[in-house]
Amino acid sequence: MTIDDDPTLELPSESGAFDPFSLGRRLRHLRKEQGLTLAQVSERSGIAASQLSLLENGKREARLSTLQRLARIYGATLDDLTAPVPSRRAQLEIELERYMHSPLARERELPAVRISPRMPMDVLEALVRLHKELASDAAERIATPEEARRANAQLRDEMRERDNYFGELEAEAAKLLQRVGYTSGPLSQHLIGEITEHLGFTLHQADDLPHSTRSVTDLKHMRIYLPIARTRDHEPRSVLLQALGHFILGHEPPRSYGEFLRQRVETNYFAAALLMPEGPAVRHLQESKAARQIAVEDLRDAFAVSYEAASHRFTNLATKHLDIPVHFQRVHESGIIYKAYENDGVTFPKDNLGAIEGQPVCRYWTSRQVFDVSDKFNAFNQYTDTPNGTYWCTARVEYADSGIFSTCIGVRYKDSKWFRGRETREKSVSGCPDPGCCRRAPEELTRRWAGHAWPSARTHAHLLAALPPGTFPGVDDTEVFQFLDSHA
The missing domain is CATH 1.10.10.2910 (Arc Repressor Mutant, subunit A)
Incomplete structure (x- = not known):
């Protein structure tokens, strides 16, 4: 039986332990710990080697019965499959994958790179560090209006x-x-x-x-x-x-x-x-x-x-x-x-x-x-x-x-x-x-009205909003360019 024949429910695709890329890196780590090739695991599990490769690269979500089968081959439990990856390299690969597919990376149209076993460690470290700095800078800008103040x-x-x-x-x-x-x-x-x-x-x-x-x-x-x-x-x-x-x-x-x-x-x-x-x-x-x-x-x-x-x-x-x-x-x-x-x-x-x-x-x-x-x-x-x-x-x-x-x-x-x-x-x-x-109401007024008033506050949107985006904060670049186009 192959993975496609398994009728059991799929694991949730969420960030953390069950996200496909993290799980794939964990599966690869356990396979290599046992000194097994994809072909050997395929022969023992009945899962096509191409499907195993997709799982390990985070390109496919695993079904529960598949994970149970692989856990038996690797001498591990399901908890072992979802535990943090001990390898520093695997941790960096997981981190980079998440950054490359984050909403921020998509918004900035940052190109994704193929993470391969041949990628030098220093390149991996540098890419993760760059993404971290970009995310940190963006978080400071958009979390609150504190930067402006x-x-x-x-x-x-x-x-x-x-x-x-x-x-x-x-x-x-x-x-x-x-x-x-x-x-x-x-x-x-x-x-x-x-x-x-x-x-x-x-x-x-x-x-x-x-x-x-x-x-x-x-x-x-x-x-x-x-x-x-x-x-x-x-x-x-x-x-x-x-x-x-x-x-x-x-x-x-x-x-x-x-x-x-x-x-x-x-x-x-x-x-x-x-x-x-x-x-x-x-x-x-x-x-x-x-x-x-x-x-x-x-x-x-x-x-x-x-x-x-x-x-x-x-x-x-x-x-x-x-x-x-x-x-x-x-x-x-x-x-x-x-x-x-x-x-x-x-x-x-x-x-x-x-x-x-x-x-x-x-x-x-x-x-x-x-x-x-x-x-x-x-x-x-x-x-x-x-x-x-x-x-x-x-x-x-x-x-x-x-x-x-x-x-x-x-x-x-x-x-x-x-x-x-x-x-x-x-x-x-x-x-x-x-x-x-x-700033504090007079005592006499407080005695008369404390607990008996419920005003509906007029909340200004700018008090809650992030700093306006764009080259010039608060200015819609699209509107400006369309305006210049119409008058050029």
């Missing part, structure tokens, strides 16, 4: 060490502005056109940009595609200058999420250095400091940019040129921090990886208090006593397509003397990070 925290540490000032980017922006004849004031649409033409690009508006993009650059035909519809989230001039920044700064496709974030920081900074050039912006701020009238809204108006853009730019220049440490926040109306920076010692909430974004800010801070102020036209100014000292902060509420946000700039109490609005009588006290400050 860790990379963001590391980048913020570097920004703090540099006081958020990047001299090399300032120099690149100044060089480009000089070439197109900029002198002072807001960067005009005409000069932006001159910059674009000087770099060899043409501009095109499109109403079908991939939903995951702000702009798309066609490097083959030197075209930059911008959206037709305007949103409140992204200022068109800034989006264009950021796209040009990637080209001028010589960015390559990012190899890690950390590199992706760094490129974003650099292009955002570069665009701001063009819209609010260092020379004129510093002169404006130094004059305001001399008059003790520094105000972010004045910087905004002087260069015709958004309040958020002016706030960001202020953090670039304040410490370097005005000797004023500063902190910045952009906070959603829910109280969650979307962006933040500090070099003035303020204590932001952080997770165990040092990430600030995604953390709830104290409800007594200016960035939260401003949402309850009825006057949304003027800046809201407030002093806040914290365990780390007293800070003066100024904030405004801005409306975006993605929600309502506050943008807040703050400084130490001793530096408030340089700012307009320092005479405010608004004051609050924050005990954070003590949970008793605002």
Whole structure:
């Protein structure tokens, strides 16, 4: 009787002891321990030698009665057949086989190699090690968003060490502005056109940009595609200058999420250095400091940019040129921090990886208090006593397509003397990070409602999702290539 005549149930094809390749390597090991050839085992078992070869190479699943027959010939039990393979080489062969047929290998279209007894041991070791490293790297990237948070925290540490000032980017922006004849004031649409033409690009508006993009650059035909519809989230001039920044700064496709974030920081900074050039912006701020009238809204108006853009730019220049440490926040109306920076010692909430974004800010801070102020036209100014000292902060509420946000700039109490609005009588006290400050409900409310409330939480998908795949995280490569194909 041959294996094909056996009517018994097949063993489950699962990873581990019963996966065909592992079982096959174990059968080969036991056969060689007995000093038997395939032909000899075939003669004793009644199983064709070709079928035995398929079993040992993991190309065929074994039936239970077949394994019982082979176990008797090898003087082994069924447990022996499914026990780990003692041979180091056999273990490596099993490991490599699993890696080569894993979902990751299929996704990356990695070619499988034939594992033969003649394959040198060092080649086998190297292939297994390469697959392990690839799997480890992929696991770190897709298990959770931790890589992004860790990379963001590391980048913020570097920004703090540099006081958020990047001299090399300032120099690149100044060089480009000089070439197109900029002198002072807001960067005009005409000069932006001159910059674009000087770099060899043409501009095109499109109403079908991939939903995951702000702009798309066609490097083959030197075209930059911008959206037709305007949103409140992204200022068109800034989006264009950021796209040009990637080209001028010589960015390559990012190899890690950390590199992706760094490129974003650099292009955002570069665009701001063009819209609010260092020379004129510093002169404006130094004059305001001399008059003790520094105000972010004045910087905004002087260069015709958004309040958020002016706030960001202020953090670039304040410490370097005005000797004023500063902190910045952009906070959603829910109280969650979307962006933040500090070099003035303020204590932001952080997770165990040092990430600030995604953390709830104290409800007594200016960035939260401003949402309850009825006057949304003027800046809201407030002093806040914290365990780390007293800070003066100024904030405004801005409306975006993605929600309502506050943008807040703050400084130490001793530096408030340089700012307009320092005479405010608004004051609050924050005990954070003590949970008793605002993270824990008051005792009276807790007594009344603990155990009697069951809210349905609005879970954001990005909190659970892995890091977005693709060359540029979050961008669908297929959509981008199809878009360029349709416009080429």
